[in-house]
Amino acid sequence: MSISSSLNAGVAGLAANATRLAGISDNIANSGTYGYKRVNTQFEGMVINQARGAGVYSAGGVRAMTSRVIDQKGALISSSHPLDLAISGRGMLPVIPSATMGLNPADRPIMMTTTGSFRPDADGVLRTNSGLVLMGWPANSDGTIPTQTRDAVGGLQPIVLNANQTSADPTTMMSLGINLPAVATEEGASGEPMTTRVEYFGNLGTSESLNITFTPVPSAVPGQMSNQWQMDIRDSASPDSTNLVGSYTLSFDDSPTLGGRLSSVTTLSGGAYDPATGELALDVAGGPMAVRIGTAGDANGLTQLADSFKPVNISKDGSPVGNLTAVEVDENGFMRATYDTGFIRTIYQIPLVDVPNPNGLIALNNQTYQVSPSSGSFFLWDAGDGPTGTVVGYAREGSTTDVAAELTDLIQTQRAYSSNAKVIQTVDEMLQETTNIKR
Template sequence: MTISSSLRAGVTGLAANAGRLATISDNIANSSTLGYKRAVTDFTQMVVNGSSGSGRYTAGGVSSSAFRVANEGGAITGTSNATDLAVSGRGFLPVTAATPAQLTDGQLPLQLTSTGSFEINDAGYLQSPQGKMLLGWPANFDGSFENFPRDTVAGLEPVRVNMSAFTGSATTEIDLAVNLPATGTEDTGDGLPEEMTLEYFDNLGKPEALTITFTPTVPAAGDPATNEWAMTIADSASGGAVIGDYTLTFADVRDLGGTLAGVADTVGGAYDAQTGSITVTADAGPIQINIGEIGDGNGTTQLSDVFAPVQISKDGNAAGNMTGVDVDDNGYLRAQYDNGITRVLYQIPLVDVPDANAMNSATGQAFEVTRESGGFLLWNAGDGPTGTIANFALQESATDVAKELTDLIQTQRAYSSNAKIVQTVDEMLQETTNLKR
């Protein structure tokens, strides 16, 4: 009967508002929990079949369902830790709570989170206080990456950093510009060579040296200046062997006087006029030496009576200790070393799912993909639909305390109103019972 349906509607209203009170309480309690996603309760009308076909109305009541708004993030706040990470925009960081045995077996149960304060644990893994290890694609030694699949965790591994690691890089290019004394190639020259030593680093990060000797060609008495120098390059790592022997000729015409006019090779790679460089093969491998282009006043010159290095620069570094790591907007995790080297170790992708709100909640502000949420895809941060990764940052709780308090008052009033329905129906049923007396 209709009065019974009213009682049922009131009872369902009590249950639905009690459920809403639970989500509001959870939201308020976690208003300071980093990365917390607020929970919401949706109400749905329950309709009894045939309730209005006969002109009589039968109350169906209300049902409720609760879920977390996983695609809604809180504000991002800055921190002082380089491995505090937060997703700015759409997407989630891939993490795992794998046990040591699962790590050994290569089993990585995937979980997703929008933020994490990651620190290097005793095994070297980047791990959050909630026990979540950050996942990423490992880089090759040269900083490149394999073509990893995007719809599976295959290829992902826990990010592991060895703070005791050393690294170095070999010297492959040297920029060299010197001024040779023009008086050295005149008939009054003494013919003595000019010598300089350049340090370079081999493939193991050890320092070696190239000894470069410039010997002038002195003309016979009364003859004009030759404007010619022999340049020899000896490698200490090769036992002092000569790995380059060149003849440098300089112009003495107006406007181009003192600039390179030609380079002839006897030992070593040929001079490349397009780049102004020669290539010699040291014990550690080929080294390109840029001496300047033909007619270039900024390269190697022959002017006045002064021998002076004008510019010396090179790449390569000695072996150095790791000093720290950071993650850029595109998810590349780089290690810094005290020798100035920066090396890419991992790429942290962002995970996107079609319906983030249909994922299951896990402990530690994490989520798990479900059939209802749809399959996941891994994206490069900043590409496709995903946002970027902010380091030195954490995502605050998505709870709006003012709104939750407002909803709390509404829920309290609604619960009281439904309780009044139950009370009223009870009184009416009592009146019906009294009719028999």
């Protein structure tokens, strides 16, 4: 009968508003929780079918549907630590529980979070206080990231940092900008060689050097310059008997437009000269090294001008052995380590996890989420690529709770709950009147 359905509807209203109150309480309680996504509660009416025009209505009541608004972004709150990470835009950080560290990579349950305060533990593993371990792709020794599978987590590894970690970066590229005095090639000049020493770093971080000797070739014509030099390059890391790694004849231009610039390089022995790049392919004790002396007509390499012998611009890569001093993550998710020698090296890349429907993810403790049939399969993106945003260091994502709005909803829920209780009280009184008819 209709009066019974009214009682059921009132009870359903109490249950629905109690559910909404629970969601509001959770939101307010987590208004200061980093990365918290608010719970949204919506009501849906229930209708009981009845004959049209019967003159009787049966109340179906209401039911509450809760969902977590995961795709809503909280405000970014700045911090003072480089490993406080957040995401500006779409995407999440891949993490695993620290309890699963010893499992096979394929058996680890991949989870994701939008923000975290990661610190190295006693073993150097980057993790939060709640035990979430940050995952990433390790870089090769040269700082490049190998090709990885984007729809599986097998290539992801826990990020490990060691405070006593050291690294050396061997020199593989060098650029020489040296001026040779033009008057040294005049007729009657002494032909005295000129030497300079350029430091480079070996594979083990040792300090070695290329000892470069420039010997002028005096002109045989009175009053003129030959504009030719012989350049010999010796490697300090090699034995004296075999330390000559390259010998070359250098010719310089004396035209009005290109005067003082290289015109040609002839290889006498050792590594070959590439006229397209202006580089010498030297084979030093630590391996191959490219030394750039300039192309024909290049003003930034070796020059011969009426000035003294002096190095004007010498640059090289590499560094000696250094201790780890700082780690930062850039906007593309590359984690770079800085050493006290000034050497900066990429050690990991942190991809961003994305799913077609973020609101369909399963919410877990500590603001973490897992995929579900409603969310769709995940994909690992490079930060800033595709639909994903960028990684922000020195920041945390704040809660998406708006306390003022939640308090307004709290008042509305309280009044709705009281109204449903009044319905039940009224039905009870009407049933009492029905019972009193017998008396």
